[in-house]
Amino acid sequence: MERAVRTDLPVLTRRRRRPGPVLAPYLLVLPGWLWLAAFFVTPVIVMVSLSLQTGDFIDGFRQTFHFRTYADVVETYHVQLVRSLVYGAAATTACALVGYPVAYWIAFRAGRHKSVFLFLLLLPFFVSFVIRTQSWNVVLADNGVVLGPLKHLGVLPADFHVLATPYAVIGGLTYNFLPFMVLPVYVALERVDAKVIEAATDLYASRAGTFWRVVLPLSLPGVFAGVLLTFVPASADYVNAGILGGPSTTMVGNIIQTEYFTNLNYPAAAALSFVLMGALLLAVFTYARALGTDDVLEAAAR
């Protein structure tokens, strides 16, 4: 609201006084726009067209507008599709539950050390995503540093394992995407005006009452942004399922990779990718339309 007023007026008055180079913004946008048109928009269109072709790798593919492929891939891989969404939703929920208190603590309790804690939170990003996930493989290995001693002491049965279970994959996803949840929530909490909290206390709200009826509602935009930023990458991820999972935890990303590179069934792979992208983008846009995209973009840029 405030921002719209601030930017609109001076620009408009300046325009009138000095017509200026009308073309300037277009010239600025053009090179990058062309790149995105060529290597983001066009590929998506080509992917859709590829998904409507039939044929095989040896004899080549022909455009036949064969919509059956979509029904086929959904039918064949609905287990993995649903699993991806469920794992993504589970990891997102876990991120919100684990991350909210952390964001709250940093925003309200960390005092002047806030930036230190934010930095600690971002520290994992200085290490390669694949290495971090691989490190969990070492930590959770069947006879590794954690499970090994516990089994030796008889606390756990000898055949107990975490790797290759849904817990390992969802745990890995939660681990990898937690900062994407904490940061937007922190930003939202940080914006909560102290006066509002003071007012609530002045009106005899209890600590819990202040939190549930004032702080939490005001921080919800941050939670929404966090949900978007974690749900999409978590559902589409296949690195965690690939490294920490097993045959029973295969996600749709793993299937897409196999279809492209092992089965060379390009139409099916393209159709499956488009289904995943369509489902996730639809969710994102509905969500963003209802709640505004600015917060999400701002959080994404951090």
Added chain:
Amino acid sequence: MTTHTVAPAQDTPTTGPARGVRRTRRRPTLTVYTWLVLAWLLLPIAVMILFGFNDTHSKVNFTWQGFTLTWYRHLFAIPNLTSALVNSLTVALVVTVVATLLGTPIGLALGRHRFRGRGSVDLLLFAAIAAPEIALGAALLSLFIVLGVPRGYWTVVIAHVAFCIPYVAITVRARMAGHDPTLEEAARDLGAGPWTAFRLVTLPMLLPGVASGALLCFALSIDDYVITSFNAGRTVTFPLWVYSASRTGVPPQVNVMGTLIFVGGLVIAGANVLFSRRRAA
């Protein structure tokens, strides 16, 4: 700040809370909890650093065998791992330069111009960031398959530039949002030409945004697995090498390289903080 007496007696109204939040009872639960979560986040990093010093005798680096510096001495003993690291670093450098050059003007245009089609550019950036990585990778792969372009080093660069542009544009735009357009106008009123006004007023203000956009780009590019794996063909980057090694056993050199990249990142971040402090002072 008002101080009511709802709080019990042991409550010490500590001085200087950044926000005027009243601290009623100070329970350590949340503090302990936050430290535990942070420890959980940092655990894999500790494992990575520690196992870089592991005196393992096979490729399997799962159990602690003793301390050694061998792997630091034989850091480049695995030729294709070294070339994967070199690929990652050079790709990231090229991508950073190209994406920053293409993304900065978009951020600039969005930040200070109102123009027809502004909304659709915004939407395009949003879609490029919101789309799952795997879909972006798969779409590009489809394009290269249909066009018959062999995948390799340059298709990786093209893909990385495409996913980095929006991040640079948004970082720069965010920086522009805090910028007062009257400053540039004042410069022009004082007789500066449009280019001089831009160079002396807008650009210095913009540079931190460009720098952080570029750093983000470098970090995203060097770390990317998903899009790279779809467009790399036989070219191997550091994350691809590690992923494929995760099946058979990750050699300690990977941990050492990871540790060195980590430390390098910390140094850059530290320098960044010092630099901005000095500017602010």
